[in-house]
Amino acid sequence: MMNLTLKPIQYYWASLSMPFAEWPNCYPRDTSPKCAPPRAAANLLPRPIFEAWLESRTLPNNDAKDRLSPGAQRAVTGQNLSLASEISKKCALNFCAMIWNLHPYRLTILILFDIFRGIFPAFRGYSQAMILDEVQHLFSSSGDFDLSRLLRLLVLEVIRTALESALDLFSSNNEQILNNSIRFVMEQRQMEQRLRMDIPTMESAVVRELFQEADLFVRSFNGVANFGLLSPFDLIRTLGSVSELFSHIFVLYSLTRNETPGVLSLLSVASLLYPLFLPWLTPSKSYYNDHQNPLESRSAAKQEHFRSLAQNDAYRPEVILFGLGPWIMRNWSSARKVTLGLEHVNPTSQGGTGSLFSLLTPMDITGLITALHNVPLVLALQASSASLGSFTLYRNSLQSIVYSSRNCYNTVNLAFQSVFLLGAFTASMQVKPKMQPRPDKLQRYTPSPRGMRIEVRDIYFTYPGSTEPALRNISFSLEPGETLAIVGFNGSGKSTLANVLLRILEFESGQIVVNGCDVSKLDPTEYHRHVSTVFQGFAKFHATARTNIGVGSIDELKRTCAIETAADLADASHVINSLPRGLKTILEPPQGSNLSFGVPTCGGPTHERHGLSGGEWQRIAISRSFMRACRPEVELLVFDEPTSSLDAHAQNRVFNTISELSKTASGEPLKTVIFITHRLSTARRADKIAMMDHGSIIEFGSHQELLARNGAYASLYRASV
Structure with missing residues (x-):
């Protein structure tokens, strides 16, 4: 197969979706002081295509407006036909233009060849009918037999079938290159869009269903017919079915009669033995999921692991905050290109034209040999006016008409369903992340050399499906370089507040100002570059220890010294040194934890796997955070119960390290620190303490100030000591 050089994806996609900067902003921020309900999911989406897609999923005569499950087939009704027409007008032409821009010449060849290949069966039937008529004529005649005409017809048939096979092989190879190219572009675009989405956007059930149907459209390019999916290439292939249908109709219309010695038995026996020899003559084929090559096998596993990392919600907070998208x-693109044969291709696995049998064995001589079974029957019925050739040609043409008609009908039905999947895909590509500010409101982040200044004003947040806000009337301020401890009972909203401050969750009302700028006007990706964290439910990646730590600063993943420094700061060096292969050891998460990604878990000495205890995993997560915390541009460190599984001595060492990272050698502040803890002895380290209860900050101040108040914090502190 030829190597493929892909043009930039933006070039192909310009005709399908609006540029990112031109996407409409459909969801203005609610600045009311009261807790507002979650924004409607439809406000996240481009209205015209999305509305037609959503309406097609609404069950008719249903007052409750129940919807079909994602991927369910739409009924062929007048309303759905109108919706399909509307979606086709808005999507189909631009989508076809994108495919055309990918490989215009190959696509032209594909269309022309599919039309001509539809005519080939009629020519094949006519040629074989002439041969069978000549065989019948020769064996049923008396006197001298002239075999020259029969031999000439056989030679022409061999030449015809060889040419047809060569054209079929070329066309199939051309189609495979086209299909794999568009599959790669579609899957890459889908992955990019999924990675662009933030958690508030994907919390909408309608958005998730939209992406499910978009995934089905992308999967249609895999050619998995049993899923009832139809790709544009299947639709192009219908041109061949239509031309075949009309060519056989013409054959039936123009059929004429024809009438033809120990060779007959030999031919009959050969036709019976042909299926036994066919597997020996036919070269084995390599299919998509049949990865014989070790490189392809590893690449297939790698691509699925990274796809899981992109699409699994369990990973999304760290994927977003640590900027793991690129x-x-x-990694996914490099692995996917190998499995699709777009690079590192083994020519022997692609069904090339390297041998004579690769041309001769695919030839469609099965029809001719099968027809020879009818020779004895026709000779026994000499009284019949029908010749063997006309009888066979008529029967094959009639069967082909029935088959082609059924194939065209099924294709039209699948095409009708695919229109709605195309609509879902197009709409999903235009979904805007909820926390991304409008281009005209976007501001640049203003760095601070002494840490991040944070002002939180009357923040409210409610989880989707809940009627009670998880955060209400949250207000406080932190000066650059200060440390805040957030304490409170379980379920009081501590982790939710941390995720809101990290811009993982979107608040509904109020305002957060960082370094004098409204955080809602900052690009979340830019904001996250200045933040590092340890999440309470941190990801336990089924990957090497190097990768588990290095994803905290992905640009330094290959710098062993940086990873070892981060592990040493987190007091995790002894954990790494105890592993069978050190940083190269694959860490195996506990049963029931996050899914695996990143490396195929094959057996063998180079893939030793190792489990860790809860405390050891926590040290790995802290090391991950310190990978980024050491960088000068990071101004805010957020730790959500970072030492819950560590003993008191290990806990003190970690917090001493955090204190050292947040200050210069002379004690000047460098970074603002926020940490959540249940251990009030640790909270004493902070400059300020926020006591939370039922989603609100009920007390705020220094340790001594809160003790002096003799309120909830003082009572809890005295109970803990």
Whole structure:
């Protein structure tokens, strides 16, 4: 197969979706002081295509407006036909233009060949009918037999079938290159869009269903017919079915009669033995999921692991905050190109034209040999006016008409369903992340050399499906370089507040100002570059220890010294040194934890796997955070119960390290620190303490100030000591 050089994806996609900067902003921020309900999911989406897609999923005569499950087939009704027409007008032409821009010449060849290949069966039937008529004529005649005409017809048939096979092989190879190219572009675009989405956007059930149907459209390019999916290439292939249908109709219309010695038995026996020899003559084929090559096998596993990392919600907080999107796309793209044969291709696995049998064995001589079974029957019925050739040609043409008609009908039905999947895909590509500010409101982040200044004003947040806000009337301020401890009972909203401050969750009302700028006007990706964290439910990646730590600063993943420094700061060096292969050891998460990604878990000495205890995993997560915390541009460190599984001595060492990272050698502040803890002895380290209860900050101040108040914090502190 030829190597493929892909043009930039933006070039192909310009005709399908609006540029990112031109996407409409459909959801203005609610600044009311009261807790507002979650924004409607439809406000996240481009209205015209989305509305037609959503309406097609609404069950008719249903007052409750129940919807079909994602991927369910739409009924062929007048309303759905109108919706399909509307979606086709808005999507189909631009989508076809994108495919055309990918490989215009190959696509032209594909269309022309599919039309001509539809005519080939009629020519094949006519040629074989002439041969069978000549065989019948020769064996039923008396006197001298002239075999020259029969031999000439046989030679022409061999030449015809060889040419047809060569054209079929070329066309199939051309189609495979086209299909794999568009599959790669579609899957890459889908992965990029999924990685662009933030958690508030994907919390909408309608958005998730939209992406499910978009995934089905992308899967249609895999050619998995049993899923009832139809790709544009299947639709192009219908041109061949239509031309075949009309060519056989013409054959039936123009059929004429024809009438033809120990060779007959030999031919009959050969036709019976042909299926036994066919497997020996036919070269084995390599299919998509049949990865014989070790490189392809590893690449297939790698691509699925990175796809899981991109699409699994369990990973999304760390994928978003640590900016893992480009790294995921690079690794997925390199693996996907190998499995699709777009690079590192083994020519022997692609069904090339390297041998004579590769041309001769695919030839469609099965029809001719099968027809020879009818020779004895026709000779026994000499009284019949029908010749063997006309009888066979008529029967084959009639069967082909029935088959082609059924194939065209099924294709039209699948095409009708695919229109709605195309609509879902197009709409999903235009979904805007909820926390991304409008281009005209976007501001640049203003760095601070002494840490991040944070002002939180009357923040409210409610989880989707809940009627009670998880955060209400949250207000406080932190000066650059200060440390805040957030304490409170379980379920009081501590982790939710941390995720809101990290811009993982979107608040509904109020305002957060960082370094004098409204955080809602900052690009979340830019904001996250200045933040590092340890999440309470941190990801336990089924990957090497190096990768588990290095994803905290993906640009330094290959710098062993940086990873070892981060592990040493987190007091995790002894954990790494105890592993069978050190940083190269694959860490195996506990049963029931996050899914695996990143490396195929094959057996063998180079893939030793190792489990860790809860405390050891926590040290790995802290090391991950310190990978980024050491960088000068990071101004805010957020730790959500970072030492819950560590003993008191290990806990003190970690917090001493945090204190050292947040200050210069002379004690000047460098970074603002926020940490959540249940251990009030640790909270004493902080400059300020926020006591939370039922989603609100009920007390705020220094340790001594809160003790002096003799309120909830003082009572809890005295109970703990």
